[in-house]
Amino acid sequence: MIEALIYGHNPQVRVVGLHTVADNKMRIYVREDNTVKNSDINFYPFFFLQNIQFIENFKRKHYKKKLEGNNFFQYIVAFEKWSDMWECVHQILDLYNKSNPTQATSYEDLPIIYLIPDQQTQFLIQTGITHYKNMEFEELHRLQISLDKLITTGKKSSDPRRESDKITFIALSDNKGFETILGKKEKSEKAILQKLIQIINEINPDIIEGFDLHNDILYYILTRCELYDINFTIGRDESIPKLIENPLQIRESLQNKKYSIAGRNLVDVINLLQEYDPYKRIFYNYDIKTIADYFKFEFKNNTEYPSDPANLCLEKNKFVNHISNLLLPSFIEQAKIFPLNLGKIIDLSPSQKIESLFVRRYVNQKYSLPTPQTPKSISGGYTDLFYIGVFDNVYYIDVESMYPTLILLHNLGPNSDNLNAFIDSLRELTKIRILKKNEFLENKNLKHLFYMQEDFKVLINTYYGYLAYYKGLFNDYEKASKVSEMGQEILKKIIYHIQFHNGTVIEVDTDGVFFVPPYKMESDDDVDKLIKEIKSYLPSEVNLILSNKYKKFLSYKKKNYAILRYDDKIQIKGSALISKNLEKFGKILIQKCIEYILKEEFYDLHLFYKNLHNNIVNHRWNIQDFIRVETLKDPIYKYFNDIQKDQRNRNAAYELAIKSRKEFSVGDKIAYYVTGTNANVKAYDNCKFADEWDPNFPDENTAYYLKRLEEYTNKFEIFFTKEDFLKIFSTTDYKKESFKTIRLLTTKVGKDISSETEEKDELEYKIWLSED
């Protein structure tokens, strides 16, 4: 039962691919060592329906089933053919529009229907089949592909639509040691492409991998194939890749193409990296070198031909394989669970993934499905700041997976979930996560297990967000509020107990506390005892742990702080301190301020400031130091309309885009700087594109940038006495010795919880600290 909830109710193992063969048939490919066999399985396209009257007059063959329970969608309707299903939808649409003032234009507007628009997902939900069951990652046959292309002289990049551009080499490799470079023997681009088709079919991979696979590699190959009238038949049914009509738009870039290949799955390493959430900043531009460094991959130059493009191409494949070995196993593991193909496992949000589990169970149990509650805002986590300043010997303790723990502890699943899919699956996914985490802890060389348990952690944490997800079928705002309220109570209890023991709580956020232990309790052992003491007042399921200990902690504002670790590395958190929109000079200035303050090197800070100030005044800097880069989030016409209707302020990036009369679209980045002479100019009226700046005739607004400089340094005013602050951030020369007396200030900003809380009877404290 639980097994079926998590892994699906179908015993079929080792499925490595799917495609439809007819309106009601799905072909599945099953790998047995080196061979792949296929078989066809019927399926019946379906949707959920609220009221059966809507299909009373539908003529084509269909099956309807009254479902158990009292949830909103009372019926499931199934069809022989995909096309019949859509015909029925259109009939319902017409009927609905006749009796309803608000006109629906597609099934998505029909509140009385719940329909999954994707055949493979429907098939997997209905049959209970999932991919890759009983398979190890290594058993999958994965092919990597990279291109080397010719660029017409004078052009920025290669364009497959330009006839003078072309593919020069294609590197192919797989996870079983195969390696080849097409274009060495092949004399023409056409020959390369033909050979490519032949090899892919011979290898018959389950997965094709590449860096920028969809928008670059496949798009390029397909465009060139068109030129030569070649059919790029690499599907398992000898079909060509299909462009998916409505690919999920992934964050920043909106013109994403997405292909599918019959019977195989495609893995674009860029998508794997996008999913890799916490470190997104590092891969901001998906610069391949940055990523390689981060994942410790070294591009090897062929010693004979250091910059041989063919060899570089092969190296790129190795890079793809390297990233894939680290990040893909997590998604393969998830594909064993969720009724979704690999592409969807990678692209869909965690909320949509966990919902697919619930829906599968409800379909399987023939149980009525709820509809989302009307959106309502709920309370969130508790955040507070008690001190501003710099502190030594700071500990961070936090509750591991607090929200999921509370959900399980108090059974806070959705009210509508009569089959208990929410709680049951959360419990099981938690078990899987712990299992993977322990496996990793046993052998830390198995890095892929680290990423895997991180991804499962994200899935588990999603359960809370899902309760308040406005599109979640099983959302339950009341339960979501309950969870966060209980979380607040737990955090406040922790704070209370630290303060009660005269510890200094500096700042808290949701489930974690930064604090300085009480005087004379500063050893790790003592802190462990303190944690144990606090734990005795919390439910035993709530796992409060000592996460970290820091040499120094700079507290600035809520959610904004910096830490100095014991290895002397600095980490900065919070948009007020590290926002990526700042000019480069500002970013570096803030970093230096934090570094020098944490290390108490005030004279060096003074020198740094003086030097920077000087450089600005004398234009001794580069355009890169002071440009701002903004991404156009809205189409120009929308911006323009909003301005006309007074619904939005003017913005320099958009104004420049309009003034230039060039084509700009959503996702484009605009780099600009501010001109003029007055520090208070309106940026949108006084700006130029970055490439208009001429170092020989610098026309940036020095007064404006000096004002910016002042704004940045003012952030640090609160850490010093007035005199000290003015001395450090001045252009006057001072003697080094005079900085030795400077002391950092701390400011108390929040009231202790213990002083606010009235004495509670339960709070009787035993003295646990030994006398010595």
Added chain:
DNA sequence: GGACTCCGTATACC
């Protein structure tokens, strides 16, 4: 011309 508030947008934390 400040000081102040309000608003929309952007970014970050957990």
Added chain:
DNA sequence: ACGGGTATACGGAGTCC
């Protein structure tokens, strides 16, 4: 084209004195 709330920063517009 979509998990949530809590938070800060910034630019600009409007208001008051």
